[in-house]
Amino acid sequence: MTGASAVAGLLLAAGGGRRLGGRPKALLEFRGGPLAEHAARVLHEGGCAPVHVVVGAGAAEVQARLGSTGTVLVENPDWPRGMGTSLRAGLASLAAATDPVAVSAVLVTLVDQPRVGAEAVARVLAAHRAGARLAAAAYGGERGHPVLLAREHWAGAARAADGDMGARAYLRQHTAAIRLVECADVASPDDVDTPDDLGLLR
Template sequence: MALARPGPIVGLLLAAGAGSRRGGPKALAADEHGPWLTRGVANLMAGGCDRVVVVLGAEADDAAAVLAADPRLLGSAVGVVVADDWATGLSASLRAGLGAIDSDPDLQEARVAVVSLVDYPTLPASAVARSLSGGPAALGVDALRQSVFGGRPGHPVVVGRAHWRDLASTLEGDRGAGRYLREHGAERIDCLDLWDGRDVDGPIG
């Protein structure tokens, strides 16, 4: 008999920043392949996430409209939370996202969150799937994984429920989960054969 799946897997897409170096919010960025925001959601879901929570901030209403306009996401399990203090940095987005998942009555059975950023439009679903590999035992509440690319840390990151509140309490400024992951011995999942793991920077074209 196959083992039961350990509760819903929740993707957390951080997309709240103003994108000052790009000339506008990355949540509104698009290229020849379409909006980064909807691609980020679709890739998380294709990689194994049952639900996706998108954290918005700068120009949140316009970004939410981008999600609502994508027919692939209609009727899917995609939710939005706005980080009111998004301007303080990445920590605010991650803290808001983890808090939203933790407090959602429909997600009390969720054991892990898969964190990614909107400025990884080329993130393949295969990298998400690899970060979730190993079956139920690897996806318990204590799970802590970070994708690496030839030793360089990146995304996606898998955070088990047991870490959500402790991680959130350590976040400040424009720093994410990196220090927490190092201090708690996160398992490193090499994904360099799948993509380069680099974010996209520079002016919006």
């Protein structure tokens, strides 16, 4: 494909941090600001535009702290039902707000992976620029995030999203079509899920 079309960024940042004692992950402090601010900046710096951020737990505070980051905030009232609802909300927002000719794909990231940076985002975007319609970062050959979905895959991914699965079920159905982009040399997919993981933020 040509480089004419943009790739949107979609940050899933609605989780309530149940295993963190109910601290919304989007509001965890990282490098002087909320984790969601850092993750949105990573998408911008990696080459994504526009960037939509799905919020849920602590939505009002997240919105207040992200108001000037140049992102589109999407509130997901169904966030307690799992990540799948956030993926559906984000894809619906992008489909309604973006021109199919101007925005060819979306790159999806998770707010709780602070060691996935702009270089990993840029690598996955490059795979799309080279023709991939489905692409994902890989870590030692194992698929992880970011995940890129060309626009023709949005509806199918939204239909398949369920519970905490996000796009996993859809990607499993289309494994042969996914271009894996090794990123272990520049990023790490470690999640901030429990108090023991908070060291990832230091």
